[in-house]
Amino acid sequence: MYKGGQQPTIKGAQPKKEADVVVLQGPYPYRLSFYDRPPLYDVTIEDFETFALDRLRILAEIEASYARNRSWDELRTVTEAQCKKYDLWLSSNTARSQFIDLERKKDHLSHFVLRLAFCRSEELRRRFVKAETTLFRVRYEKDDTKELTQFLSSQDFGWEKVDPPEKATYESELRALLPNVGDKEFKDIVFYKVKWTRVPDLVAKRRVFLRRGQAFVPTTLQASIVFHAFETQLEKALERTAKGLPRLDEDTRIVPILNNLSQGFLAGVPSEWTNATPTMDGELRAEMVDGLAKKHFPMCMRNLHESLMRDHHLKHFGRLQYGLFLKVLGLSIEEAVAFWRKSFSSITDDKFNKEYKYNIRHSYGLEGKRANYPAKSCQQILLSDQPGPSDCHGCPYRHFAPDNLQTSLLTYYSNQGLTSSNLPEIMKTVKEGHYHVACTRVFEITHTSKGVEKGQGIGSGESVTHPNQYAARSRELEKPQEGGTSSDTAMVVG
Template sequence: MFQAAKQAKFQRGGSTDDILLDDGNTSYRLSLYDKPPLYDVTVEEFETSALDRLRILAEIESSAARNRSWDETKQVTMIQCGKYLPLNSNSASGIDVQAERRKDCLGHFVLRLAFCRSEELRRRFIRAESTLFKIRFETDDSNERRAFLDSKDFNWISVSKDEKAEYKEQLQHFISAKVDLTTAFKNEAFYKVKWTTIPDLVEKRKVFLKGGYAYVPAREQASIIYSAFEERLEAALQATSRAISLVDEDTRLNPILDNLAQGFIAGVPSDWVASGETTGDGITADMVDSLAKQHFPLCMRVLQQSLRKDHHLKHFGRLHYGLFLKVLGLSIDEAIAFWRKSFAGGPGSDKFDKEYRYNIRHSFGLEGRRMNYPAKNCLQLHSAHEAGCPYRQLEGSPENLQSALLSSYSAQGLTVDDLPEIMAQVKKKSYHVACTRVFEITHARSVKKGEGLGDGESVTHPNQYAARSIELEKESKESKLEINSM
């Protein structure tokens, strides 16, 4: 991967830059990622394949932070994979499985470049990737899984019949037999591996130890495979970290890789967020205050409260809040009316038109470069020094953060008893998880704990939070109308 990136043949044809990469093994749905890809990809494909994979890994880490059960984590991950990273078996019809696997492989290797740069990033990447591999292993077609295992060398030794008979007394303790122990033992295969490679089974006393080897029953074979996956990935990341300077020579890839490395902190925004399109029906200036009290995430509620109190926001506060309201559905005319009304008692009409009107129109793409700017996502707000994520900015002042939460959400059901759980996520720097938990608490009638915005999805954008909240209220009203009409 590095050699390819080092030699990267960036072909300046049209507006796309192509990167030459090595071709990978796409024979099976499961992969140890031991062969890097080798084909031409655009810089856009280089980034999007990694972003889509990172959406999955970020949600896996979010599941761990929220102490979801294995079944819940598995369900959420499979739903997210279906949206962003489908990976079908060879028997699937009408689907280009090779294209799916090429994207899967490319995204994995790009993320290696992003997460090899520190021990902490490597550890988190290995943990999330291992969880994804386990979920895929458990859900894989049994025949294809067997073919995959047969194609790889996991450094295990099949225990012969003679050796199995020699240690029969010890080995039969590890057989799960509901009827006949003798028959079950006869049918059970055993494998020998170095005991240091499967500490989980050793700790749980699920294997027989002899001469530095662990005798593993076939039904526990998965632990050997998971251990091998983690061990090989760790070694690969170490090798990548030693060679990363070769990639650092390209200034266009560095911003992409740096942005990917930040993805675990705030999750990865969904595709609709980047589009800059509105997330709901058109709203008016007079509706904003009411919407803020019912549907806004803490970052935007704080800005609305400051605006009402001081009749003013600093530059970045106006920028972030203005883009948020635009994407929420506030038209240019209503936006000007909203800001003019909010600044009442401040600048006069002439001063408002002179100092603020241009910037409002600029954010709508009507002035200057005429770009229709998207609203800021959680990742961008986390790095903002002003008017950013309050969970991050008030982390060092827990009393102020708790006070802000209670004053903003107590009317929607958040209580003092809920604060320790939220603050625990803030302390772990899982700010988007804390925000997601607030959403669940304040929408308890519609979503259960662990469901997030729906299907377990976490908050990754202020507009995502507000749009989902508005949608749930609309669904609730429609449901009541149906009941009343019956």
């Protein structure tokens, strides 16, 4: 189905004509799509992966919005912002853009790649269908009215328009569905008949008139038929895809990508913050770390820091997780050696140089294969190197016992505004497995004094996906209040 190779040249949108409805020629005539035709062209492995990751970031934010009980207006605003950020906010046919076909090609391909990744289990299919249907609904509500009508006309929804005599026969029943509509408006409203199983949500809410297995649906509720059709069609498509998936098992290029996509979605954190540039103004010094930890670190790094200060030691995976975080934060190799040497105060210089200094230099790409290792993302922390009973690394929201997590939250963040009244909300999201949502909510609570409101996340409603992203945004919010000198420099590693 997908093969690596040279990507074909995609023609731009056809010239626009002055008309009430503009219908583009080619494979993507409409902004909306039911994705009923798979991509049959060659694509590069790079596009195969990057297009899917961009779409996955949007779907993950939709899931996070549900977990945070955002209103529909808030969810729609966040989704629109994410679509624009990742170039999946599709232009209408009347837009003066020469990249309409390219936009829609990315949308088309990314959907089918994720369909391959998420057809593997019932849970993945359920979550994918819910997120994709939500994305479709957001686009549906923002689509141009005339273009939307043209799109609906191109689909077969199995509905039958109610003729005037039949409408008159059941006028009293149909009027009861629209109690606030006047006589003139009622005459203009069109009703459609569909099998009642096509609109289960409307039946449950008693918003349709039922007769002989048919539901009479007013135009104002027509979208419910469309959304249910999209959802049902996608569910069936995923089941068909799952049956054909074993054919890909021997493809060593594609299977690892699909595994990574599905694992990230299960963890709830598919996106990775990849800004590897130092986030400090100037070089971060060893003596500044303690002050930064108490003000700007997410709980995973705060826990590692406090354990290091208490025990004067961290095990291998703890040192790796914390050391790479500090590296990206801006700690140079010289300052890193100084920081770790002072932190490991209970051992001799000879033991430190023999057993630990090499690993520090290795993480900076100065020893071994000299690779420039990035800091671990939330996805990596959640899924790899699971901590044992005496380990300090990992994600506290996932790996701590509930009582220990609540105690630690109050210990670390009570001086930043977090109180026991906040814990039920945080623990609810933890229990549901939305660990990055819990971390994001802690960020909001502890940065209320900096102007961060509930639902805002780290900016534009976005959730935390990387410890360094958390620290960078926290530091950024404080900058306007710092004036000339930051108070962080006054704190010294104990």
